[in-house]
Amino acid sequence: MKLFRSRGRGDAGQSTTSPSAQAAALYHAGRYAEAEAAARAVAEARSALRDDPHGPLAMTVAALAMGAQGRHADSVAAYDALLPVFGRIFGAEHAQTLKIRSDRAQALSALARHAECEAECAAVARIADRGTGPHMPVIAMAARNGLVFALNAQGRHTEAETLAREALAAHRTPDRFALVLQLGLARSLNGQGRHEEALAEAERAGGLYRTLPDEDHRAENGAVELATATALLGLGRAAEARARASAAHDACRAAFGPDHRRTVEARSLLDRMRDA
Secondary structure (H helix, E strand, C coil): CCCCCCCCHHHCCCCCCCCCHHHHHHHHCCCHHHHHHHHHHHHHHCCCCCCCCHHHHHHHHHHHHHHHCCCHHHHHHHHHHHHHHHHHHCCCCCHHHHHHHHHHHHHHHHCCCHHHHHHHHHHHHHHHHHCCCCCHHHHHHHHHHHHHHHHHHCCCHHHHHHHHHHHHHHCCCCCHHHHHHHHHHHHHHHHCCCHHHHHHHHHHHHHHHHHCCHHHHHHHCCHHHHHHHHHHHHCCCHHHHHHHHHHHHHHHHHHHCCCCHHHHHHHHHHHHHHHC
8 A cells, every 4th residue: 555645643654754754765766675664763763752654654664675685574673662652643543553454464474374364454444434524435446455365275265256356346447356256256156266367367467567657556466467377377278377377486586586476476476277
């Protein structure tokens, strides 16, 4: 999810005037180690200021950057430390608090804690649906995307398909949310053995991916190739599948490193093809 823009203390975020602006810009540019270092520096510089929002907000950038580097356990630990702070500064149902709950839930899925991710994403979506303010629909959409991923990861592909289709029908903007929902839909179809349909959805996602600015699709590097490779393998097109899986692995390793969940998934798919 994009980082929020600030409208003052109550809605503090990473605006161009925020102390975290540089860290956020580095994160969006895919320079994750630098983003983490810059965010930690901001948090340390403001650590003596009680209930100052900018230090904790900086650490949300650090948590995102840790996850993007494949350090998913570190990312979850950072969110665990931040949640009570956000609750105190912003309130339990404030957009900023709900955002880090959603981000934490999706980091849990990277650690295969899928049932926890499912429960938290469902809770966040419910609260955001009844909330007000410009960020609540975005938070609800992000939480539903996490829910689709968690359902797929638990083998509940029919439920994931239904939720992804409902979310796509309600969200007609061609943006990153549409991209990740299409990829979630492709994953659900692959999981049901409906590989022709999955391939069509992956190709649609690929077309959308190519139209988005780099900062809007960088976090999904390798995801289209991975969905396409899985569908092609299911269709018996092994050589094409191997080429796409190799491209996915290379892209993920370059962008996120060897320990990121998507890099690991691509490597596992390649290993499965080699062992077949």
